[in-house]
Amino acid sequence: MNNLQTEVEEFRSYVARWVDERLIPQAEAIDHAGTFPTELFKELGELGYFGAMYPESAGGSGLQHPYSCFTVLCEELARGSMGFAAGVCMQGSTATHTIFQWGGPTLHEKYLAPALTGEKIGAFAITEPNSGSDAASLRTKAVKVDGGWLINGTKIFTTNGTVADFITVVATTNPGKGAKALELFLVDTTSPGFSVGRKLDKFSVRSSDTAELVFEDVFVADDHRLGEGEGGGFLNAYKSLTVDRIFTAALALGTGRAAYDAALRYAKERSQFGQPIGKFQAVQFKLVDMLAKLEQARLYTYHAAALADADRPITTEAALAKIVAGDGCNEVCQMALSIFGGYGLMNEYPVQRFLRDSYFPMVGGGTSDIMKLVVARQLGF
Ligand SMILES: Cc1cc2nc3c(=O)[nH]c(=O)nc-3n(C[C@H](O)[C@H](O)[C@H](O)COP(=O)(O)OP(=O)(O)OC[C@H]3O[C@@H](n4cnc5c(N)ncnc54)[C@H](O)[C@@H]3O)c2cc1C
Structure with a gap:
């Protein structure tokens, strides 16, 4: 095994044990309840x-890869529960990555460090009721005031x-200027004017927390703006979101594996x-087709x-991974359900959950068709 395989496989064996011992026994219950599993989340945070x-300098693990x-x-957690994994994925990537990359020392101390130990929970909000795939058309406004900015708008589908x-x-600093005027602002949820509009109920990834959020004259100090000024903020967000596509692909892979394993076992028992x-x-x-799709997703x-x-370019590869793993694992879960016959439709078997959850990676972080547009753009169209 080379250096990469050794570190990654050792890392996997620790996570996999936690998933088998702690997450899988609770996966059905947290899905059924549809509530954020606070204790499990904190426990994983304490484990680092x-x-x-x-x-390590930022409070992280200092891994080589x-x-x-x-x-x-993400893959191993999603083997147990994609809903739980989706919340962790947000916490450990996009919600913290933007602060790590573009926040100053104060933000690192106040938000990044406690987020990495699970003491604080983070989220990232770009999607709005009228702006999803077309992110540049978003309407949440940031207006410059003395010492900071006032944020007004509504966000939807915010994980955590x-x-x-x-x-x-x-938010946009100039609604007429599209993507060029989009900036990132770190909002503390204790700020006056911030409120949760509603918690959203859903059939997929039910144990992930999904919300509509309202911002009414929320003051954000100057040092809570992330990025290098006009145009820079959106570019920064875009970099974090690109990496996130790989992790979303991994969520699909983990759940696809769980569905395949369950179907293989059932095919031998029934x-x-x-x-x-x-x-x-x-x-x-069917089982061979499932295996081929999983292998493709993995590669x-x-x-x-x-x-x-x-540190190589990933725009095309991350989007392709999300398409192949997202769509492929949804097909794997459909085939798994059919192998279970009538029992596949029963809540006492987890295959129905795997199939429900497998729809999330085809939408979260950009739909499969939007990923195709991303790749087409790289081809020069
Ligand atoms: C469970 C869940 C968690 C999420 N978490 C977050 C989060 O934490 N933060 C956040 O900001 N967002 C989050 N999202 C939002 C997610 O990123 C969006 O739902 C996604 O980008 C699609 O946007 P939309 O739902 O508005 O769909 P739309 O953009 O309205 O798309 C509807 C349909 O039209 C198609 N379409 C749109 N434009 C084009 C085009 N140009 N060409 C071809 N087809 C097109 C789409 O592919 C899709 O099939 C989450 C979503 C879900 C479901």
């Missing part, structure tokens, strides 16, 4: 996993939204016409993560 992407390790963290202590908010259903070639072919996702570790 939220810092997997960051150097941070992107590959964080990819494996109702439980967050801080939120990186994307008998019809006097033999295990896995003896029927139609069932075998694309790990390749993009290795490029990120090598």
